[in-house]
Amino acid sequence: MPPSAGSQVSRVPAQRTPPEELAPPAVAPAPRQPRRRLRTALTVIAAVVAALCLTGGVVGYLVYDRATTPDRSTPAVVVDNYLRAYLVDRNDVRANLFACDGAAEFEMLRRLRNDLAAREERFSTTMWVSWESFAVNQVDDNAEVRVDLTFSAVVDGIRQSDRQSWVFTTRLNDDWRVCSAAVAS
CATH class of the missing domain: 3.10.450.50 (Nuclear Transport Factor 2; Chain: A,)
Incomplete structure (x- = not known):
């Protein structure tokens, strides 16, 4: 229907949408999964090294103690x-x-x-x-x-x-x- 003489239609000039608004938002790259295998392996290695150091310290102390304690057995x-x-x-x-x-x-x-x-x-x-x-x-x-x-x-x-x-x-x-x-x- 054509507009009547007494009514006014406001027209909005057509605007072009900027291209960045039309495109879907860029998906952020998925966070990198930490290397769980590497972390687990390092934890196991650290535990083994700590156990070896502790064992070595105890054995060293016992050997030292036995070597330095005077023999008064008989x-x-x-x-x-x-x-x-x-x-x-x-x-x-x-x-x-x-x-x-x-x-x-x-x-x-x-x-x-x-x-x-x-x-x-x-x-x-x-x-x-x-x-x-x-x-x-x-x-x-x-x-x-x-x-x-x-x-x-x-x-x-x-x-x-x-x-x-x-x-x-x-x-x-x-x-x-x-x-x-x-x-x-």
Whole structure:
């Protein structure tokens, strides 16, 4: 129907739609799925490495502890270790690891070690100490250990030695310890 003379029709000029509005919106790329296999593999590898490190640390500690703990398992062993620390190495701190706590009687052994040191200085030589013939007499938690000590040195090209029998008393608390030392009568 044509418009009547009295009515007015408003006309809107035709507008062209911009092309970006006509096209469907661009789809954003799907987020990349994380590599779950790689993450799982790395987690397993990290757990295995952590377990190996922990196990290695525990084994290392146990080996170290066993290697550094003094052997005080028997009366003869504790006397042997005490003699090595006290007379050969002349290490009082190490020797105390094998000695009874408190009232230990080592005055005769102290005098012997001082005498050996004085002879070394006087004759400009080295005194060697060795021992053999451990005889153990154990009664309950006490034991008496008889040992033959040999002292030797080379003085003016001549080898000299002396042998003495000693008696060491030991006591068992948590482990064996040397409590006294004296020349055997």
